[in-house]
Amino acid sequence: MRAAMSHKFSRDYELGTQEWQANPLISGRFYGNPSISTVVRAGEVVTSARAIDEPTMKKLWTYNTQFPVEASTSYGSTSKKRRQEHPEDWAGHSFRMLLQLLYIVSMLCLLRMSRFEKLENGVLRIRLDLPFRKTHQNGGIAPFYLYANPDKPWMCPVKAFAIMWQLAVANEGTPSGYIFRKKVGHVVHLQSTDSFMEYFRNNLLDIEIDPRPYGTHSFRRGGCQYLAMVLRWPFRNICSWGGWAENFDNPGTLFKYLLSWTDTPLLEREDYLNPNRTVGDVCPACNRSCHCS
Incomplete structure (x- = not known):
């Protein structure tokens, strides 16, 4: 709902994407996008649907x-x-x-x-x-x-x-x-x-997976993570493919799809620097299976 309001104020009312703030030159006047404000953003924290992997x-x-x-x-x-x-x-x-x-x-x-x-x-x-x-x-x-x-x-x-x-x-x-x-x-x-x-x-x-954390946005978030972490797309390509942030002035739009506490951990804590942890799937293009590929 907030995204729809931001779009309405930004495009139809031509108020842009700047944060709503007081005008330092005119008392009692404000400028920017009303739905992009500290007060609005301080509302209830949105819990994202778990990404499909x-x-x-x-x-x-x-x-x-x-x-x-x-x-x-x-x-x-x-x-x-x-x-x-x-x-x-x-x-x-x-x-x-x-x-x-x-x-x-x-x-x-x-x-x-x-x-x-x-x-x-x-x-x-x-x-x-x-x-x-x-x-x-x-x-x-x-x-x-x-x-x-x-x-x-x-x-x-x-x-x-x-x-x-x-x-x-x-x-x-x-x-x-x-x-x-x-x-x-x-x-x-x-x-x-x-x-x-x-x-x-x-x-x-x-397939014995608890469905409660998932929603329709699970595919949007899962696809974004798949493109970034499996196919290794640059962030700019992901934004262009998904139609996000045409002027790249809001990196938070992409980041919220890449990371959330609701997502299934990809790695055990003890394995982050473990040189002997299980290798990944072999890439059909470069034939590598190491985690640094």
């Missing part, structure tokens, strides 16, 4: 892809009676793969698939075009380009999209329309943020 994405991918394929031709529709008797069957294989695609896109695009593009060299990629978002209400958003990642299928949007396409062809013939659909009849489909969170939390319970 790559190991959790891998567990979700493994569980969902190995879930038995349902006999039904619909996207994971399950009878009410069966859901009551077997709560673990809250969704079928097809719908779980739909969620998996949404997880990957939300994380890589920092929570912000519209079509396949085939390049001249035969490489497939997905281009995501958004009509608007919080900081761009009237459009003008640069597209997101997503490529295949065969070394990490749990982070590969092209593979997840291809699986969804194959399932759709098998069930409906040549698919058309929206990928993430609203509820149709008795078939379970995504229709709101609340319904997505219900399915996401059920999925976390499937």
